[in-house]
Amino acid sequence: MADSYNKDELEAPGWLNKPFFEGVLKKCENTDVIVVNDIKMSPATAKGDHYASVMFRATLNYDSKTAKGLTKSLIIKTMPQVEGHKMDFLKESYIFETEIAMYSKTIPMFEAELRKIGDNTILGAKALYHSLTPQKCIIFEDIVPLGYQTLSTRTADMEQSKSALLKLAKWHAVSYKLAAEGDTSLTDYKHGIFSLKEFETSTFVQNGMKQFIAKCETIEELKQYVPKLQALEKDLLKRCHQSFESYFQPNAKGIFVLCHGDFHSKNMMFKKNSKGENEDVMLVDFQLCYFGPAILDIIYGLYTILTGDVRKNHLEEIIHYYSSNFIETLHKLNFKGSFPKISEFFIELLRHSHFEIFMMSTFLPVFYAFETEVIDPEELMTSEGAGKSLYNNERYIEDVKRMLPIMHNRGYLD
Incomplete structure (x- = not known):
């Protein structure tokens, strides 16, 4: 199935890790206690559906202060990490x-x-979340589960x-x-x-x-x-x-x-x-x-x-x-x-x-x-x-x- 997706979306960057997502969920849910138990990453779109970014879907299993075994699906949009035309295409853009x-x-x-x-x-x-430093990234609610x-x-x-x-x-x-x-x-x-x-x-x-x-x-x-x-x-x-x-x-x-x-x-x-x-x-x-x-x-x-x-x-x-x-x-x-x-x-x-x-x-x-x-x-x-x-x-x-x-x-x- 790898040929169906953009090459730079087959492997997520290392900074998309448990500490990062715990920080995102704490901000979204306005709490100081979030423990991410598992992260499943995949490309968010098929090859050719977009070009001006790199996109991933993250399915998180986590515990909050009041509940355990919660799940949330997020869409992450960020800049390309691999040298090439896409990075050149976007690096000077707004x-x-x-x-x-x-x-x-x-x-x-x-x-x-x-x-x-x-x-x-x-x-x-x-x-749900956005930043320009240290990485340019925006995180959205995944609306596929909403139909x-x-x-x-x-x-x-x-x-x-x-x-x-x-x-x-x-x-x-x-x-x-x-x-x-x-x-x-x-x-x-x-x-x-x-x-x-x-x-x-x-x-x-x-x-x-x-x-x-x-x-x-x-x-x-x-x-x-x-x-x-x-x-x-x-x-x-x-x-x-x-x-x-x-x-x-x-x-x-x-x-x-x-x-x-x-x-x-x-x-x-x-x-x-x-x-x-x-x-x-x-x-x-x-x-x-x-x-x-x-x-x-x-x-x-x-x-x-x-x-x-x-x-x-x-x-x-x-x-x-x-x-x-x-x-x-x-x-x-x-x-x-x-x-x-x-x-x-x-x-x-x-x-x-x-x-x-x-x-x-x-x-x-x-x-x-x-x-x-x-x-x-x-x-x-x-x-x-x-x-x-x-x-x-x-x-x-x-x-x-x-x-x-x-x-x-x-x-x-x-």
Whole structure:
């Protein structure tokens, strides 16, 4: 089974030991007596489910002052200990500072705003412990025992997608209101995925559009789009970078919120009721949150959550559903400022169409590959050959054949 997990998650670091967990449990349970009897460590996720951290699941058997034989399951997220691309990718980043701030300050603040209007939505799993020294680490309550599960496939069905979008719309609306009312803490989040130097300069990102164009040149019905794609390729990454940082640019225009930043299916955990119906979705992984255009989260989700058929045939419905719930939440929050119109979200989609092209050309082939094979993320980020083969996926090619003419007709390629 070792090949199913990231190599750096097969053995936990030595500091994840009994004294460490006893300290964590004492803090969580507000007691001075905890004795850990046994620790069972395992990888928390499968290979390819995440890259910007190292994650373990710890099942603890322990005694407290009042009871013996207690058990608790924890999720530990920390930095890589092994030299390599992942360590280089993360060592200069702010991802742990971002996620700690999100769990300790921002998410509780958002939930408090929702409680004022009688909305009991839970926006994030419970964070039990965090530190930046001597190790960067965050420990969460394991929500699998509470009935939450990740999707076994890359894509979500329509019900699941709307459930995730509803929660995102509420999150976005609360942040929109607070920022408009002068809360400057939200604009401190400035480090989205395009702020990671190792991401933007990686072989995977740098070659994505080139490899996409090369594949289009071999497909008869897509050859006509190649000249326009070549013209776009020259500054595509620069424009994406500008989109992510557009709030901080002069004369910024748009609907700005605190974005999740990594809104994809593996960062969602779904819970069903006794009838098998979707009861809740929990968004996880807040390492890449940033203040920017709301539509970027939606575009990201369009290509990392939805099937190609849903994306083609229900895009307007999806955006209408999200934006109408965004606006409805603002009304419920008794927001006194200027309300965005649903039409403005569609204008935003066109304004940031270059990011949609990036997602289709660079991220989408990866997510198709995840459905049928186990991919080593580090090899993908660093090996030109590893990325090139992804463009031969037949389902991906069929999806591009559907989407590229639509993008052309919308004016995205101009």
